[in-house]
Amino acid sequence: MEILDGKKISNQIKEEITVEVEQMKERGEKVPHLAAVLVGNDGASLTYVGSKVRSCKKIGFESTLIHLPEETTEEDLLKQVHQLNNDPAIDGYIVQLPLPKHIDEEKVLMAVDPDKDVDGFHPTNFGKMALDMETFISATPFGIMELLKRYNVDTEGKHTVVIGRSHIVGRPISILMSQKGKPGNSTVTLAHSRTKNLKELTLQADIVISALGVPKFLKDDMVKDGVTVIDVGITRVADDTKEKGYYITGDVDFESVSKKASFITPVPGGVGPMTIAMLLKNTLLARERHN
Ligand code: GUN
Numbered sequence: 351m352e353i354l355d356g357k358k359i360s361n362q363i364k365e366e367i368t369v370e371v372e373q374m375k376e377r378g379e380k381v382p383h384l385a386a387v388l389v390g391n392d393g394a395s396l397t398y399v400g401s402k403v404r405s406c407k408k409i410g411f412e413s414t415l416i417h418l419p420e421e422t423t424e425e426d427l428l429k430q431v432h433q434l435n436n437d438p439a440i441d442g443y444i445v446q447l448p449l450p451k452h453i454d455e456e457k458v459l460m461a462v463d464p465d466k467d468v469d470g471f472h473p474t475n476f477g478k479m480a481l482d483m484e485t486f487i488s489a490t491p492f493g494i495m496e497l498l499k500r501y502n503v504d505t506e507g508k509h510t511v512v513i514g515r516s517h518i519v520g521r522p523i524s525i526l527m528s529q530k531g532k533p534g535n536s537t538v539t540l541a542h543s544r545t546k547n548l549k550e551l552t553l554q555a556d557i558v559i560s561a562l563g564v565p566k567f568l569k570d571d572m573v574k575d576g577v578t579v580i581d582v583g584i585t586r587v588a589d590d591t592k593e594k595g596y597y598i599t600g601d602v603d604f605e606s607v608s609k610k611a612s613f614i615t616p617v618p619g620g621v622g623p624m625t626i627a628m629l630l631k632n633t634l635l636a637r638e639r640h641n
Contacts, residue, residue, distance in 0.1 A: 352613050354497050354580070356620040360627035363496070364409050367627075367634055371410035374637075382637035383412035384468065384630070385434055385443035389427060389453070390420035394586065395446045402444075405626050411633060414440070424453045428461055435463040442468030442486075442636035444629070447518075465639070468632040471518065480525050486632045491523040493624030494559065494580055498533040503557075503578055503613055505533040511551050513568075513601070514561035515542040519582050523559055548572075560601035570606035578613040582621050 371381050384406050388399045399415065406413035416430060427449075434443045443466055449455050464474040470486035478485035487495075498505060510527045514520035520540065527536040536557065541548050552558055552572045560568050561582035573579065583601030600617030608614050615621055 351611050354501055354613050354615045356624040359500050360623035363627040368409045382441050382633045384633045385414040385440050387416045387445045389418045389422050390450050399446050431461045442466045442633045444469045488522055489625045489628040490519050491526055492628040497624055506535045508536050508556035510536040510557040511539045511555035512559045513541045519561040562601045565599045566603040568602045570610055575610050576612045579611050581615050581617050
């Protein structure tokens with residue numbers, strides 16, 4: 351069994367980007383500038399955005415955090431989005447999800463300039479991804495593909511079962527895994543909450559990608575020997591004995607499933623850090639494309 355070490359690989363990617371940023375500076379070029387818009391004070395979102403901004407600083411990017419109050423109106427948020435679209439200093443930006451309930455998420459994401467949409471959430475970018483055109487691929491599916499690539503996991507002709515059909519993970523990773531390429535060329539089943547006999551499907555899978563958000567959902571009796579398991583779940587479970595009052599767990603019962611797996615991602619330290627690295631990669635691409 352080999353651990354797919356997202357922390358290690360994400361550090362490698364960040365080092366590679368740091369070298370490129372240094373070269374940009376030496377050539378007297380503008381360095382990439384990422385902005386993040388956060389509305390409200392959701393605990394997990396604060397952690398993620400803080401981590402994204404810190405990573406920018408570490409690798410030499412410029413970064414701007416725009417933290418708006420929970421009661422921000424949709425109109426004001428749209429104004430902010432247009433301002434970022436028109437600001438030549440900003441190469442790429444993200445609007446952290448979820449947004450407060452009174453704001454129409456779709457409307458906001460549609461307003462983001464596709465050329466600055468380093469999250470890859472705009473329909474133009476999602477469509478290009480689905481058609482295998484040059485675009486911004488969303489950081490989480492992009493990170494999974496990069497992890498499989500760097501560990502040389504063989505996906506060709508394999509049966510991949512994706513659990514979860516979200517717009518930001520399940521749906522795009524099911525498309526990417528089926529596309530031509532290495533990794534890719536996989537036969538994909540996209541399972542979700544209405545799927546019948548999920549266990550029958552996962553037992554046939556060479557690769558299981560779980561993006562469900564149910565702690566320890568995937569057990570060892572649901573997978574075959576030699577399976578590759580990608581755990582995209584990140585759930586906070588309340589626990590008073592922990593310093594933060596919670597611990598983080600994935601969709602996979604790691605202890606039992608890892609005994610049958612050939613490759614497996616841990617949580618934390620698997621897909622999570624890869625997501626941040628690929629957002630930075632997309633921001634670098636945005637800078638290069640804006641030249
Ligand atoms: N919320 C959960 N994941 C993400 C992400 O990748 N980008 C943004 N903007 N919000 C998220």
